[in-house]
Amino acid sequence: MPTSEVVKVYGAAWSVYVRIVRLALEEKQVRYDLVEVDVFSEKGVPQEHLTRHPFGRIPAFEHGEFHLYETGAIVRYIDDAFPGRKLQPTDPRARAKVNQIVGILDAYAYRTLVWDIYVERVVSARAGRPADERKIAAALPLAAVCLSELNRLSDDREFLIGGDVTFADLYAAPMFACFMQAPEAVSLTEGHEKLTCWWQRFAARDSMSRTSP
Numbered sequence: 001m002p003t004s005e006v007v008k009v010y011g012a013a014w015s016v017y018v019r020i021v022r023l024a025l026e027e028k029q030v031r032y033d034l035v036e037v038d039v040f041s042e043k044g045v046p047q048e049h050l051t052r053h054p055f056g057r058i059p060a061f062e063h064g065e066f067h068l069y070e071t072g073a074i075v076r077y078i079d080d081a082f083p084g085r086k087l088q089p090t091d092p093r094a095r096a097k098v099n100q101i102v103g104i105l106d107a108y109a110y111r112t113l114v115w116d117i118y119v120e121r122v123v124s125a126r127a128g129r130p131a132d133e134r135k136i137a138a139a140l141p142l143a144a145v146c147l148s149e150l151n152r153l154s155d156d157r158e159f160l161i162g163g164d165v166t167f168a169d170l171y172a173a174p175m176f177a178c179f180m181q182a183p184e185a186v187s188l189t190e191g192h193e194k195l196t197c198w199w200q201r202f203a204a205r206d207s208m209s210r211t212s213p
């Protein structure tokens with residue numbers, strides 16, 4: 001498969017899941033174009049985007065004639081199809097822990113940390129809307145479990161799992177970039193030193209500045 005074929009990511013720079021895909025491309029040093037799609041447009045999801053992603057979400061991905069959607073499939077394809085650093089460990093237990101962290105982030109952390117806390121507290125304030133305090137309060141217990149589990153599962157090394165970047169970092173970082181802006185993050189991350197030290201290191205990476213919304 002020709003790795004020189006054009007790579008396109010359809011989505012928006014603000015999107016957590018689009019940023020996960022862009023981080024994978026940046027870390028593998030793959031050139032790509034970001035094609036803006038507004039899935040929250042007043043007219044609804046643009047019709048041409050529904051042909052790429054029938055569920056109307058972002059990102060969608062193209063490599064030449066090859067089309068994909070779903071972030072998990074896209075980042076695995078990027079890792080398999082392009083040369084450069086591997087984004088998944090080969091050791092079975094380290095690999096399982098990466099997949100476990102990705103599962104937690106997908107299933108529990110995204111909605112809780114990003115939508116229920118960051119969007120309600122930070123995005124609402126920017127838009128001049130009052131925050132839904134009940135939604136934030138209801139999210140705090142699950143947010144606490146997410147953060148203590150991420151801290152417990154992470155290694156005390158350079159990255160969340162081991163000494164190299166993995167999907168665990170690529171999924172966690174865009175969610176943290178949002179969540180850490182909320183004042184609630186201060187008390188929720190208290191005592192989770194492995195996680196907060198990881199975030200300070202990872203936030204400073206070139207791939208993070210190049211994908212900053």
Ligand SMILES: N[C@@H](CCC(=O)N[C@@H](CS)C(=O)NCC(=O)O)C(=O)O
Pocket residue numbers: 015016017018039056057058059069070071072
């Ligand atoms: N399961 C999808 C989730 C993608 C997703 O939820 N993307 C958000 C943006 S970060 C989206 O498209 N939201 C639009 C909506 O909810 O209508 C994936 O892994 O790619």
